[in-house]
């Protein structure tokens with residue numbers, strides 16, 4: 112197909128008439144800048160805003176496409192593309208292409224025998240994504256055999272097992288709420304206590320109470336994020352505390368690109384007006400947080416940092432490194448995660464605490480396995496960790512095992528999921 116995805120570093124590619132960008136992370140838009148003139152760029156609305164804002168790509172090249180609706184791309188011989196929410200950073204999407212092979216694009220000497228034939232091909236490019244049952248259940252994808260899947264293989268290794276994203280997000284929100292309401296709540300409540308409190312108190316009372324407590328026990332929650340990504344934790348904590356969100360003007364401008372009305376309504380320019388601040392991920396350590404919060408020390412009695420990163424979780428010693436696929440699935444599906452699983456990092460004190468959070472916006476090994484096991488595909492193509500022969504070999508072994516296990520399970524097998532948004 113005359114299509115290239117996340118391939119801007121190659122500049123103009125022979126026979127390519129449509130350039131696609133999955134999301135606005137720098138390793139995917141490498142070399143894209145205000146001098147781009149190689150052809151139209153297709154992406155989601157959020158990504159379009161971001162590349163116009165951050166990279167100054169001329170708007171005439173940028174073509175935002177709607178989510179979830181198949182759209183025919185001009186000058187591609189009738190290729191249709193569907194954008195599917197990737198569950199990665201804001202604006203990120205999967206591209207699902209359907210169409211005929213019409214050109215041998217690029218400078219490869221390989222010539223496809225299908226160019227000019229009537230066969231329809233289906234290619235799914237995952238960009239970066241956190242696989243979820245929603246991807247498998249997407250009406251445009253469900254029940255179709257996909258020829259090639261370009262897979263985000265960042266964590267294609269069984270040592271990367273972190274808990275489901277929605278559980279981690281609610282654990283952070285719950286912990287923030289409990290810290291805000293005083294440490295006593297950090298210990299398990301008496302059975303029924305919490306629910307009694309919730310049912311006998313009206314919403315207005317709760318709000319009033321929360322405001323009073325906030326004055327008495329003002330805690331500053333600082334969440335580390337990338338320039339784009341991990342906003343879901345920030346929003347959940349802000350919602351739980353009914354607080355505004357503060358970050359510097361550079362980050363604010365990037366957040367505004369997302370066209371997310373809820374997020375926009377939470378932003379404030381006044382740092383004292385928000386109990387939730389966003390800082391770069393690398394700044395969430397005791398030294399930097401101490402320095403950061405120095406200027407707010409008369410306003411906040413306590414500072415709590417959240418450091419979301421996928422590498423926080425350490426597998427218990429002795430865990431089988433090459434488990435069978437049914438073992439991988441059943442073992443992972445027993446895992447849960449609540450606020451009590453968040454532990455203060457070393458050196459934390461009663462007034463300054465850092466919580467490492469096992470949070471990732473890439474699929475865990477388990478999620479990749481569930482994803483690959485839940486639909487029919489011809490070929491999986493790794494897009495990450497492909498630099499070394501050894502790493503490619505290791506990943507190819509897992510793809511082979513998925514293939515074998517899929518055959519065993521039969522044609523329409525789908526890994527049963529615990530919820531709509533995680534396996």
Ligand SMILES: [Zn+2]
Pocket residue numbers: 134136199200239
């Ligand atoms: Zn990314």
